[in-house]
Amino acid sequence: MSEEKSLNFIEELIENDLSSGKTKTLVTRFPPEPNGYLHIGHAKAICLNFGLTQKYGGYTNLRFDDTNPVTEKTEYVNSQQEDIHWLGFEWKNELYASDYFDQLHAFAVKLIEDGLAYVDHSTAEEIAAQKGTPTEPGKPSAYRDRSIAENLALFASMKNGEFADGVCTLRAKIDLASSNMLMRDPIVYRIKHAHHHRTGNAWCIYPMYDFAHGQSDSIENITHSICTLEYVSHRELYDWFIEKLGIFPSKQYEFARLNLTYTVMSKRKLMQLVNDNLVSGWDDPRMPTISGLRRRGYTPESIKEFCERIGIAKRENLIELGLLEFCIREDLNKRATRVMAVLDPIKLIITNYIQGEEILIGENNPEAEDKGGNREIPFSNELWIEREDFMEEPAKKWFRLAPGATVRLKHAYIVQCNDYKKDENGNVTEVYCTYIPESKSGEDTSGINVKGTIHWVSAQHAQTAEVRLYDRLFTVESPDSEEGDFKEYLNPNSMEVIKQVYIEPYLANAEQGIGYQFIRKGYFSVDKDSKPGNIIFNRTVSLKEAWKPKVS
Numbered sequence: 307m308s309e310e311k312s313l314n315f316i317e318e319l320i321e322n323d324l325s326s327g328k329t330k331t332l333v334t335r336f337p338p339e340p341n342g343y344l345h346i347g348h349a350k351a352i353c354l355n356f357g358l359t360q361k362y363g364g365y366t367n368l369r370f371d372d373t374n375p376v377t378e379k380t381e382y383v384n385s386q387q388e389d390i391h392w393l394g395f396e397w398k399n400e401l402y403a404s405d406y407f408d409q410l411h412a413f414a415v416k417l418i419e420d421g422l423a424y425v426d427h428s429t430a431e432e433i434a435a436q437k438g439t440p441t442e443p444g445k446p447s448a449y450r451d452r453s454i455a456e457n458l459a460l461f462a463s464m465k466n467g468e469f470a471d472g473v474c475t476l477r478a479k480i481d482l483a484s485s486n487m488l489m490r491d492p493i494v495y496r497i498k499h500a501h502h503h504r505t506g507n508a509w510c511i512y513p514m515y516d517f518a519h520g521q522s523d524s525i526e527n528i529t530h531s532i533c534t535l536e537y538v539s540h541r542e543l544y545d546w547f548i549e550k551l552g553i554f555p556s557k558q559y560e561f562a563r564l565n566l567t568y569t570v571m572s573k574r575k576l577m578q579l580v581n582d583n584l585v586s587g588w589d590d591p592r593m594p595t596i597s598g599l600r601r602r603g604y605t606p607e608s609i610k611e612f613c614e615r616i617g618i619a620k621r622e623n624l625i626e627l628g629l630l631e632f633c634i635r636e637d638l639n640k641r642a643t644r645v646m647a648v649l650d651p652i653k654l655i656i657t658n659y660i661q662g663e664e665i666l667i668g669e670n671n672p673e674a675e676d677k678g679g680n681r682e683i684p685f686s687n688e689l690w691i692e693r694e695d696f697m698e699e700p701a702k703k704w705f706r707l708a709p710g711a712t713v714r715l716k717h718a719y720i721v722q723c724n725d726y727k728k729d730e731n732g733n734v735t736e737v738y739c740t741y742i743p744e745s746k747s748g749e750d751t752s753g754i755n756v757k758g759t760i761h762w763v764s765a766q767h768a769q770t771a772e773v774r775l776y777d778r779l780f781t782v783e784s785p786d787s788e789e790g791d792f793k794e795y796l797n798p799n800s801m802e803v804i805k806q807v808y809i810e811p812y813l814a815n816a817e818q819g820i821g822y823q824f825i826r827k828g829y830f831s832v833d834k835d836s837k838p839g840n841i842i843f844n845r846t847v848s849l850k851e852a853w854k855p856k857v858s
Contacts, residue, residue: 314618316354316559320362320530332364333529336390336397337519339371340382340503342573343588343595344389346609346630347564353613354561355532356395367526368397372404373518375502383503385588389596393606399526403518404504406525410513411465413521413551414476414494418457422550423494424450425460427474436482437490444482444490464497467510471497478517480546488543492516520544523556531556534563535622562619567627568778569594570785570792584796585779591833591844592779592800602776603821603831603846605641608634624784631847638829638846642821643670643678646716646761647809647843649773649827651690653765654707656721658740659687663766666747668717671823681812684767685718690808692826695760696726696737705758707737713758716825720745720756761825768808772842774833775802807843816841823849 313321323329334355338344344352359366368390372378390397403410417423426449428436438444452460461476463469476495484490494517499510520543523531531544541558548555565571571594579585579593588595591602599609612633616625646668663686671678691707700708707713712722721739729735745752777800785792816822818832828849833842 315620316358316530316532316561316618317361319559320358323529324362329529331529332359332362333367333527334359334364334532335367335369335523335526335528337369337371337522338386339374339377340379340386341374341377342382342577343385343597345571345573345576345594345596346566346599346612347571347594348389349393349596349609350564350613350616351532351534352390352393352395353610354618356390356397358530358532364529365398366395367399367401367528369399369401369403369522369526371515371519371522372402372502372504373512373515375498375500375512378503380503385597389600392596392600393609401522401526402504403513403522404502406518406522407505407509407513409525410518410521411511413547413553414513414517415458415461416551417478417494418461418476419454420550421454421479423476423478424452424457425464425474426450426477430472433475433477433493437487438482440485440487446482447477447491450479450491461495464495464511465509467499469497471499473497476511478547480543486539486542488516488539489546492543516540516543517547520547520556520558521551521553523558524548524551524554527554528556531558533558533560535560535620536563560620562622564616565622565624565784566594566630567624567783568780568785569627570780572786575786575792578793582793584793591774591776594779601834602844603638603829604634605637605821608637611637627778628851631851634847635829635849638821638823639673641671641674642823642829643681644668644672644823644825645810645813646683646763647771647773647807647813647824647827647830648690648692648761648763648768649804649807649824650693651808652693652696652734653736654689654691654721654762655736655738656687656689656741657724657738662686663764666717683717683810683812684764686764686766688765689715689762690765690768691737691760691762693734696723696734698726698734705756706760707739707758712754712756713760714745714747714756716759716761717747718762719743719747720750720752720754763808763810765808767811769811769814769841771807771809771813772840773804773807773830773845774842775804775845776800777802809841814841816843821846 336355356366426447428447436445475493477491480489482490495511538560544558589597589601612630666683666685667680668683696707707723714720719741721741723739725738727736742752780795781797782795785795816832822830829846830843833844836842
């Protein structure tokens with residue numbers, strides 16, 4: 307009998323709230339800002355928010371936090387929706403913070419009317435100085451004691467576009483001596499004369515995140531507003547706004563964000579990689595974005611399993627990229643078709659094979675529940691094999707090809723190496739073998755035992771493909787914690803392109819979104835850059851951990 311999985315601290319909170327009657331219907335939300343593509347860290351938040359309402363009933367809203375028109379694009383909205391759907395989740399309501407601009411403006415007016423907000427003409431530098439320090443209280447702005455009537459008139463002028471960007475802001479009047487710096491009269495609204503992706507030029511004032519977020523949660527009756535630990539200090543302000551406005555009491559809870567080795571998770575830094583052309587785009591297969599992982603060949607199941615394994619914690623930690631790779635290996639091992647491809651070819655010629663050609667049968671996936679069926683593989687007297695499978699002077703315990711050595715060809719026959727040929731540079735180009743007719747796989751009556759098996763592709767029937775081999779994007783575990791510019795630690799060998807790889811004919815019709823195991827080489831998937839006659843494969847992950855950290 308399997309051991310029941312223990313609850314994480316958020317599940318415990320929810321179960322207590324539901325059992326006590328404090329929460330009638332669980333409502334969560336996933337609130338991305340549409341200013342970039344979602345990454346694996348967002349996948350953790352997506353799995354948590356949607357997974358909770360799948361487990362306990364209720365529903366999850368998708369709400370775009372679109373309060374900064376300068377950085378937001380419909381392109382990002384569309385990509386984020388696609389990523390969530392691809393992971394297998396459905397939201398109940400698609401909402402936008404901009405849906406609430408009128409309501410949020412009304413909330414701001416109420417704060418002014420209640421003497422809890424004022425229009426401040428101080429500069430950004432002056433406001434920063436007024437805040438004080440963690441050990442010294444802040445100093446009041448010269449504009450803090452404006453009358454309610456004056457503040458209402460000035461705020462109306464802000465809304466009507468009568469002030470340029472940065473001339474003034476609306477600030478909440480809270481506590482300049484608070485130990486929480488965020489409570490020292492935070493900015494509520496700022497002026498931005500910029501075109502918004504949904505509201506156009508209807509607004510030139512926009513609410514700050516701390517003002518828009520909690521109120522949007524309240525409007526939607528979000529019962530559990532789950533965010534990452536950097537928002538712990540924001541919770542007091544979140545609660546203050548809700549209390550002073552007398553609206554639905556949404557509650558904020560925090561969990562540790564995902565930090566992953568050998569990459570960066572900051573959208574600002576990821577955008578820098580894109581804008582500086584250090585990667586091919588947001589969906590570059592080396593990027594930690596969900597679209598990059600999808601393009602590389604990761605499956606939704608592997609990402610959800612990864613998020614399940616790392617769990618939900620209250621303390622930050624650094625998760626090994628190897629765990630994510632383990633999850634995709636485990637998943638693809640059960641679903642990927644086994645095929646043969648030769649990346650660094652030399653020719654093997656069977657001198658006594660006189661049949662011309664024949665069709666052999668190969669298992670698609672012996673690990674699959676249904677074994678994945680079988681496929682036909684053409685065989686002939688001239689084959690491509692990997693250069694690394696032949697050694698002129700074999701090392702000890704060498705079980706592949708060498709002069710006089712025998713080996714089994716996968717799904718085919720046992721062959722013995724008799725001779726080989728080199729080019730003018732001393733590189734082996736051809737290997738000459740004889741085969742044992744009675745040693746055919748599945749029908750072997752030869753009585754010969756060999757310890758090695760190698761893969762191959764019939765030279766006469768081979769198709770060609772381009773293969774892209776990917777490695778870690780950075781050479782150090784934590785680029786963010788290193789001195790200097792994080793880009794200095796980019797791995798110059800993070801992508802290797804092999805232009806002509808020989809693949810068995812079965813792969814000529816390979817489809818995007820399907821994983822293939824190149825026997826002995828790793829798991830691969832078709833890249834979106836593929837065109838008729840020019841198929842491109844991305845290596846999703848090697849068959850086993852092969853990374854060796856940089857030695858300083």
